[in-house]
Amino acid sequence: MTLRIVTVGSRKSGKTYLANKLLNSDNFQTDIMKTIYQNVNGIEYKTIIQDLHRTERFEALQTNHCRGVDGVLLVFNVSDKQSFKNCSMFVQDIKEKSNAEIILIGNKWEEKREVNLDEAVEFAQLHNANYYEVEKPETQMKEIFEKLVQSIVQKKSAVE
Numbered sequence: 001m002t003l004r005i006v007t008v009g010s011r012k013s014g015k016t017y018l019a020n021k022l023l024n025s026d027n028f029q030t031d032i033m034k035t036i037y038q039n040v041n042g043i044e045y046k047t048i049i050q051d052l053h054r055t056e057r058f059e060a061l062q063t064n065h066c067r068g069v070d071g072v073l074l075v076f077n078v079s080d081k082q083s084f085k086n087c088s089m090f091v092q093d094i095k096e097k098s099n100a101e102i103i104l105i106g107n108k109w110e111e112k113r114e115v116n117l118d119e120a121v122e123f124a125q126l127h128n129a130n131y132y133e134v135e136k137p138e139t140q141m142k143e144i145f146e147k148l149v150q151s152i153v154q155k156k157s158a159v160e
């Protein structure tokens with residue numbers, strides 16, 4: 001079983017930056033796929049992660065990339081309200097195209113805060129997602145990814 005995971009979020013919200021931290025890489029190229037092996041309860045799962053980008057003109061998802069994915073790292077910038085607002089549209093789109101587990105990530109690397117913790121948590125709960133605010137991506141991204149794969153595996157075994 002190979003799990004397919006994508007990054008989703010507004011332009012410049014930090015998707016590529018965080019994906020690079022997860023992969024211990026400096027140059028993970030957008031739209032290229034990388035394989036990560038993740039252990040859950042003693043079983044090694046092969047996951048393929050793909051970092052998506054927004055085009056200049058459209059905030060909308062690159063539809064086909066999201067079709068049938070197993071997991072989504074949905075990223076917004078805590079210092080950019082619009083990037084949070086856009087998450088509603090992304091979630092709707094993801095849900096139309098997949099049964100993916102979603103983890104909402106508030107990327108926090110600037111001082112300015114435009115999105116409250118409460119509203120982010122509430123939004124995540126509404127959509128059955130976990131919320132993580134990331135300040136130390138070097139360590140946190142690995143934990144978050146592990147959590148995402150765990151949730152995917154749980155969901156799949158519940159269905160079987």
Ligand SMILES: Nc1nc2c(ncn2[C@@H]2O[C@H](COP(=O)(O)OP(=O)(O)OP(=O)(O)O)[C@@H](O)[C@H]2O)c(=O)[nH]1
Binds near residue numbers: 011013015017053137
């Ligand atoms: N220091 C720091 N810089 C960040 C962080 N997240 C993003 N950046 C910077 O913000 C800019 C945009 O980040 P990207 O990761 O390229 O954003 P993206 O979501 O991949 O953007 P698109 O691919 O255009 O949709 C880059 O210059 C990053 O270096 C962070 O957590 N810490």
Ligand SMILES: [Mg+2]
Binds near residue numbers: 051052
């Ligand atoms: Mg990018």
